[in-house]
Amino acid sequence: MDRRTEDLRVLRTHTLLLRALSDLLQEKPFDEIRVKDLCQRAMVHRSTFYAHFEDKRHLLTFGMQAFLDDLTDGMPCSDNPAPLSPGH
Numbered sequence: 001m002d003r004r005t006e007d008l009r010v011l012r013t014h015t016l017l018l019r020a021l022s023d024l025l026q027e028k029p030f031d032e033i034r035v036k037d038l039c040q041r042a043m044v045h046r047s048t049f050y051a052h053f054e055d056k057r058h059l060l061t062f063g064m065q066a067f068l069d070d071l072t073d074g075m076p077c078s079d080n081p082a083p084l085s086p087g088h
Contacts (some may be wrong), residue, residue, distance in 0.1 A: 002073070010052070013042075013044060013048060013052055014052065014062070016042040016043070016044055017038060017042045017044060017049065017053070017059055018059070018062075018066070019042070019065060020038045020039075020041035020042035020044075020061065021033070021038060021056075021059055022038075022063075023041060024037055024038065024041060030056075030060070033056060034056075035049055035050075035055065035056055038056065038059070041046045
């Protein structure tokens with residue numbers, strides 16, 4: 001299988017599951033969301049979910065890390081960042 005096709009499929013699956021999680025979090029608390037709910041909303045089979053993530057907490061952590069990565073992509077990188085001063 002072409003590597004790019006595989007990567008697009010993975011990206012699509014992750015996007016669908018993260019969108020499902022986001023939608024469900026607007027409807028009910030995280031503790032009430034089940035993997036079954038995520039899979040139904042994303043239209044992804046449970047086996048596909050578990051091929052990518054250990055559990056719903058792993059999906060949440062993955063999504064939070066992706067969000068942080070997006071935020072920091074445009075920031076300059078420094079080994080010794082200046083400390084924040086009060087009021088800034």
